[in-house]
Amino acid sequence: MSTVKIELKPHQVEQIKQICKEFNNDPGELINVLHKVQNTFGYLPAEIQELVASELNIPVAKVYGVVTFYSFFTMLPKGQYPISVCMGTACYVRGAEKVVEEIKKALNIKIGETTPDGKFSLSCLRCVGACGLAPVVMIGEKTFGRVAPESVKEILQEFL
């Protein structure tokens, strides 16, 4: 998994230590800790994983093993407006793939990448449960249903 190098500021270190403490520094709570840390920082760069490992007293390789196992965790910062295209079966059958292609073309990024200006990142996810609205695209907090490939540009326009 590629990563970016960052330097944690003292208050961030404190924040992460605090989160670990909330879970009693219990290694069994690793996944909950990672969820909370990712919620706070947006992603889980190597430095954060090292800190979490040392707080929970487990090898950092184990933390990395967990981070790379679960698709929810990311070591790369997401864009300001993360775009998620539902790839559940219902959406797939109703043409989600074409929508993804269109977004890739419009933003010139691949799945899992962020645009150079940090504005958009693109990911696919499994069924969001809005199958009646298939295909579904989520941009930031906003959800778009019955998205047609032609309407992609128009939708993205909203966020520019």
Added chain:
Amino acid sequence: MSTINITIDNKTLQVDKGTTILKAAQKAGIHIPTLCYMHLEDLNIEHKPAGCRICVVEVAGRRNLAPACATECTEGMVVNTHSLRVLNARKTVMELILSDHPTDCLICPKSGNCDLQSMAHQLGIRKIHYQGEQSTYREDTSPSIIRDMDKCIMCRRCETMCNEFQTVGVLSAVNRGFMAVVAPAFEQNLDHSPCTYCGQCVAVCPTGALTEVDHTNQLIRTLADPAKTVIVQTAPAVRAALGEEFGLPAGTLVTGKLVAALRRLGFHYVFDTDWAADLTIMEEGTELLDRLTRYLNGDKSVTLPILTSCCPAWVKFFEHQFPDLIDIPSSARSPQQMFGSVAKTYFAQMLGIDRKNLVVVSIMPCLAKKYECTRPEFAVDGNPDVDFSISTRELANLIKQSNIDFLSLPDEDFDNPMGESTGAGVIFGTTGGVIEAAVRTAYELYTKKPLPRIDFHELRGLDGIRQATIDFDGLKLNIGIAHGLGNARKLLEDIRAGKSNFHAIEIMACPGGCIGGGGQPLHHGNSTIIKARHKAIYLEDSNKPIRKSHENPYIQKVYQEFLGKPMSEKAHHLLHTIYFDRSKKSFVVTQE
């Protein structure tokens, strides 16, 4: 224990409840092939992830095939280990594994010694029907170990050794699915990790994914250099295992042939690390007595227990994991390094040559020794005390490359002055040996009386953690022994918690001590091999005319002529060392 009746391949037999199909079949003389499974019985290590699925068998009434390694027998179970369905599945799975594995067997360091290769042969694979993308990873080279994960088959044995047995925690399964692989954190190189280079991952790897850094070519070039005087030292455990590489049964001692072979390879002097082991006992034993006496006299600045420090993997382990305890281990260097520093001073002077023209090579059962040579504190002006180290396996290979018929070699003796050793030096090669050697000397130095007996059976054995109390003429010395870093961790945690009442502890990183080292001939999961080597070491000891380090005449000589006395300033300078806190995170971004 209740028993169970089962039928395997039409043979009926009774087994204890809890027996797996694999073990039951073995009992019936049926050897079901396995790949990821590993059971080092005498060392209490069992690894059965049931991941490779090579050992699948057909159990009547079951929906799918069952992995023999993990499935326990049940009453009335009927098992077929070679039905059409089983053989087809087994071959197909093997083909799948091979389809994600490079087929460069001809030039693979593991060729001829590879479990995957021999299993493919055993299963009669002649074509890989399923071809496709192969998973590839960045190759990683460290001072000791090469990781070529393209060859990883995800048996996860290394992960078990690194985590469960050694508790080092450097290796973990990372990623998911097809890209899953065993790697250090962030898929960084091992030298950015707390890896101890114990080499146990290499020792159990069934393929060429984990191998040692090979120094044989460097050795060949060095031996051919007319400007250099090349000397060699060979560790005690090597002589108890090298014969295996030439078809001798495990536990055959080949000391004399080893010396002869080294001479024929072209070394100018063939010395023995055992000599340096005797020297180590002089220093470490003296240090022990010094600390013990001061402690008993109420010196609050002295802490006990004293820990042995001859195992480089163990040293790196506590530097990373217990930096708060780095003042506890003995400051004595390992025999390899004592040998190197004495050779490049005392012996170089004796020869009248510059240390730069004296090349010290070591033959070690160990991969961490390769790393130990490179530690900067063991070099003078950039010239290392020990130039490089090769493993028992590399030596065997070199002997074969040099067309030496090992088995027909005569027995020869080591050279002097650094080749003479005692039985105490020999037993360094197995768990409990260092502390027994230390006791033999420390007892006589402390009590000023001759030892009533020389064999301390209470210190021997293969249990992971052992303890004994030795009576030093009224002073009860509590001794602890651990092999395997996981066991060491337990003792260290007690010390950290102030719960330890040991005076001295011996620690070896590898199972069984150096005889089970990461550089030894591969045991392929057969722990009786380690047991046999263990026995051989004690046999060598009992055959030695002198069995106490302080009685070694060449040790006495080196003190008289060069070092003065144990713990003298010169000895301190040449034979002792300091340790470093390595717990600081060393995350480095490795660019692809």
Added chain:
Amino acid sequence: MTKVKTLDDLVRLRDELRQKLEIREKGDRSEQLIQVKVAMATCGIASGAKQVMDYFIEELPKRNISAVVTQTGCMGYCYAEPTVEITLPGKEPVVFGHVNKDKADEIIEKYLKAGELVDGIIPQTFKKPS
């Protein structure tokens, strides 16, 4: 906050809370229940339909009658407001005109309970718009 200390507490609490959901429960099986529809267009409200509806809603449970009380638009009998349409399960709807509280009381006691018709029925001469 209520603490449920025993099963009895829970049963009591449930019975109490049930009433709040009765409207929904009834909607679920309205065809098995008596339906009371009060015409609540402007004309109805002006002549007191809301009070009549409230009266039905309050009185019916008191008299242990399970009924669905809903409002409906103008039924077209503006001269007879407030008007109430009652449907007994399995029967044709009947519309009563000039319903006040007294009339409502009479409808409940006689028609709802006993099925006896009371004065004030407006004959259905056309099908009301749905």
Added chain:
Amino acid sequence: MANYKMHILVCGGTGCKTSESDMIAHNLRSSLQQHGLADDVQVVMSGCFGFCEKGPIVKVLPDNTFYVSVKPSDAATIIEEHIIKGRPVQHLLYNDPATGEKISESRKMDFYQQQYRIALRNCGFIDPENIDEAIARDAYQALGKVLTQMKPQEVIDIIKRSGLRGRGGAGFPTGLKWEIASKVPGEEKYVVCNADEGDPGAFMDRSILEGDPHSVLEAMAICGYCIGASQGLIYIRAEYPLAIERLKIAIRQAREYGLLGNNIMGTGFNFDITLRYGAGAFVCGEETALIHSMEGHRGEPTFKPPFPAEKGYKGKPTNVNNVETFANVPAIILNGAEWFAAIGTEKSKGTKVFALAGKINNVGLIEVPMGTKLRTVINDIGGGIKNNKKFKAVQIGGPSGGFLTEKHLDTPIDYDSLTEAGSMMGSGGMIVMDESDCMVAMAKFYLDFTVEESCGKCAPCRIGNKRLDELLEKITEGKATEEDLSLLRNLGQVIKDTSLCMLGGSSPNPVLSTLEHFYDEYLAHVRDHRCPAGQCKALVHYIIDPEQCVGCTACARACPVNAISGERKKPHVIDQLICIKCGTCVEKCKFNAVLVQ
């Protein structure tokens, strides 16, 4: 205090919330306020109604009027027309596609008529964020009954007699599972609810948790009482924020009421529940993997036995059931084993919830008695195939399931019939496909999923599924041979036969079942290099029918690679060497002159 005369239920399921149902509720409330009706009419956000196709749904009670596809701007109309004037808002009523008539009551809709709701009994009926509404609907009565009047074994016997089987996929008898866990000695045991619903296209469990969380909490406590556990854990996907939120509220309220915690209802029984979050790994639906994940490890399954009942969470005896399984339990306790056992078929009792999706008119969440025929579900409840196309296949059980065809339409839906037909019950995803879906491409879609979700622990799943996927790719590209088809079948069988857990053990099902039922379609790909459904890009060609083409140049102008040439008002031609098969010309042509072959 308000004396509500009417209730308006607004669907607060994830699907409808996505279409701004929050805003609808808000607008309804403010409109009521405006008209001074705030104390007369209560607006409630409820759980999912199931009819997601036509969401957002709004239901007015007690008249039971069912509004579909409601927009926030419709709120004022509903209040002014329906609530004040008593006139149903015609344009928001459901239009019966068969008769073209407007239907105002949900129970008269085909979609609901064939359904029987046990697990979903409160979904779309109560406010899931208000425990009072759940209690009014008998929540925790079963727990009370069990704790005060029954011994654990008696409860287990009821569950056993009811015939309830696990709704997570494999269908293991629930009562037996509880009994095993109850008999394993141990001071510390755990009850785990598996809410890691990961099938693409399945949302049964989420809807239950969002619509009726207390039914699950109550059942977990009952299970705890039976097996001797005082701690429950719900392992839920982090991708379900709304369900998590509602569970948190429900747990908090249940604790406040003393229905969770110490000494429940004065019986001395203690039980509490905490949440654990999944993090995007389908394999964690497997119970051993789920347990490892809850312990903070990689979610890799381990060989069974030992089963979780012996050695589960933290090495302690653990009973794992799925959400829907739990949701059935209180109803069984209150209504009796016989009541439940009377529903369904001989070996599959009760009902099953399905998420109906794909090329079907009524996408949604349904609950039908076991034994209901597929035809009923697809044609009656589902309203038939979208756009009047022809039914081709239905895929049940997600990536673990198989495809069923026309000839299976009269198969009763139960565990054994589905398995026999080469599919499986799975957790309840049901995806309908029409003639324009290529079965090879569909099988590949599921394999793509499996390859991505395989944990990588065992060789057949890690490498085998990858190879299956690659073979399928070869086929869809027209590069495969007939020999590849037999390799495909053998590999599928071996993966099923040798994989460590049920993810690998069932992952070849989509391939094997399409091979079985649509072999001709595979043959067409490999022999004729043709995709009959016209879906496999590499195998189709876009050509212009000179008879239809009027030479308007629309296609030529739109073509991104300038592959189309032709003079104005003369038929155009597509250069096959340049064409990238993007389909733009088809969309632009107003005369249906571009053919896909």
